[in-house]
Amino acid sequence: MSAPPAEDLLEEWKSEQERLRQQVVEVDTEDWQRKPDFSGLQRVGGMDLSFIKGDDFNACAQLVVLSYPDLKLLYEDSQMVTLTAPYVAGFLAFRETPFLLEALQRLRMKQPNLLPQVVFVDGNGLFHYREFGLACHLGVLSGLPCVGVAKNLLQVQGVHKSEEHQAQIAALQKGGDSFPLTAASGKVLGKALRSSDSSSKPVYVSVGHRISLDTAVRLTHSCCRYRVPEPIRQADCRSREYLRKHFPAADACTKE
Structure with missing residues (x-):
């Protein structure tokens, strides 16, 4: 493991x-976002990084583009990368974003007609320290609408895994039900979403860029x-499959 970054670097990152x-931009900017059935949305992207167990620096950066609404694979890009920045809570973007942007740039150059109209990221957006x-980070630098979907609750800004939070989860009756993640300041930073009828464990949705929170939640559920959500699930599955194929002796794992 590498040494933690110097304090001056953290201040630079901040x-x-x-x-x-x-x-x-925390509002809807696209016509399709304002349609009840997202009419006009044809391509959704998903991005993720998968690591070899025990190796924190060599990873598979994955981009998938799926058709919408049928969620069929249109494009995939698997690329081994070497991460140079250490993992520091709250600064994940400085470790991963450069490689995700490169994947989007390769798509722009090779098949610009398949560029996603919105990107799902395995991580948080505004729901952050x-x-x-x-x-x-990815949304602003790419210019694309972006949604953050995390599998685990980031305990930040007064949001905790409290009894109240657990009771709110228990009250989610069906897929599509949600409740706000409200900071101590009173600002809503995201929503906990029961994403399907068959899963009682929620995901945590927050705005990345160029989309409103309500639209991000509705789109995630769809x-x-x-x-x-299928774009992230496909990115995760395909990156792990890539690692299994090219590094059969190693166990593939993904960050939570």
Whole structure:
């Protein structure tokens, strides 16, 4: 494991997050986002990184593009990358975003007609220590609408795994039900969503860029066949399959 980054680097990262945070657009910007059935949306993207167990630096960066609404695979890109920045809670984007942007750029160059109209990221957006998680970072730098969907609750800004939180989860009766994740300041940073009837464990949805929270939640639910929305699930499955194929002696794992 590498040594933690110097304090001056963390301060530089914080300043960069604060600067880019000013560019986040938290409202719907596309016509399809305002349609009840998302008419006009044809391509949804999913991005993820998968690691070889015991190796924190070599990873498979994955991009998938699926058709909407039938969620059929249109494009995939699997690329082994070497991460140079260490993992630091709250600064995941500085470790992963460069490789996700490269995958989008390869698609822009090879098949621009398949560029996704919205990207799902396995991580948080505004639901973050400084309201600028991976989905925001990727959204602002790519210019694409982006949604953050996390599998685990980030306990931040007064949101905790309290008895009240567990009671709210228990009250989610069916797929599509949700409740707000409200910071101590009173600002709603995201929503916990029961993504399918068959899964009682929620996912945590937050705005990345160029989409409203209500639309992000509604779109996430529409893309769920299982607990995790299909663009992220496909990115995760395909990146792990790539690692199994090329590194058969190693166990593939993904970050939570």
